[in-house]
Amino acid sequence: xxxxxxxxxxxxxxxxxxxxxxxxxxxxxxxxxxxxxxxxxxxxxxxxxxxxxxxxxxxxxxxxxxxxxxxxxxxxxxxxxxxxxxxxxxxxxxxxxxxxxxxxxxxxxxxxxxxxxxxxxxxxxxxxxxxxxxxxxxxxxxxxxxxxxxxxxxxxxxxxxxxxxxxxxxxxxxxxxxxxxxxxxxxxxxxxxxxxxxxxxxxxxxxxxxxxxxxxxxxxxxxxxxxxxxxxxxxxxxx
Numbered sequence: 001x002x003x004x005x006x007x008x009x010x011x012x013x014x015x016x017x018x019x020x021x022x023x024x025x026x027x028x029x030x031x032x033x034x035x036x037x038x039x040x041x042x043x044x045x046x047x048x049x050x051x052x053x054x055x056x057x058x059x060x061x062x063x064x065x066x067x068x069x070x071x072x073x074x075x076x077x078x079x080x081x082x083x084x085x086x087x088x089x090x091x092x093x094x095x096x097x098x099x100x101x102x103x104x105x106x107x108x109x110x111x112x113x114x115x116x117x118x119x120x121x122x123x124x125x126x127x128x129x130x131x132x133x134x135x136x137x138x139x140x141x142x143x144x145x146x147x148x149x150x151x152x153x154x155x156x157x158x159x160x161x162x163x164x165x166x167x168x169x170x171x172x173x174x175x176x177x178x179x180x181x182x183x184x185x186x187x188x189x190x191x192x193x194x195x196x197x198x199x200x201x202x203x204x205x206x207x208x209x210x211x212x213x214x215x216x217x218x219x220x221x222x223x224x225x226x227x228x229x230x231x232x233x234x235x236x237x238x239x
Contacts, residue, residue, distance in 0.1 A: 011200040011220040024051035025219040028058040034117040037062040044107040053106035061112035105161035122173040128155040
């Protein structure tokens, strides 16, 4: 009997008034085989090339399934080495005052998730990216924060600098305040189940106009886990 399958979509929206080139979040998904891995990262605007560093982090988490604290800590030096080797080419394309900040490194928050065919999942997080587990229209868990009030303006960050210590990653397992996460916790994260990329963009624009959502890059990465099809009907129902 065929196993469960996973579909996914991503809504990536830069700050209002900014171009796609200014977008400093990142996301990645590998859903072709089990375990299914996904990651999101939020580059810190105060650092240079934050979007590039966020991209490297999500790619690394997905490629190595670095969804435990030990796996993340083991893989991070290689990601930093690759980042350091690419600094000259990045700096050469920018004005001198930007190049001067390259030595300070880039910073980002990150969250990684792996789903396993046996129904288990695990996640790792540094910072304030947020995971919502929704089943049957109900929020089973929101992690690492359960309330909008828990978010601050100074989240833990992963630095690209080799000498910079990394805050201890948080981890969680289960069975089957970036602006957007705080906003969802104040509204209804369970509504993610019925969102599409188009409707998500519309809700984000409305929330910004109404002052309910801070003007920041927004990334929603939605995974839908479908159980094996019912042999009698040939259809599957979202779990």
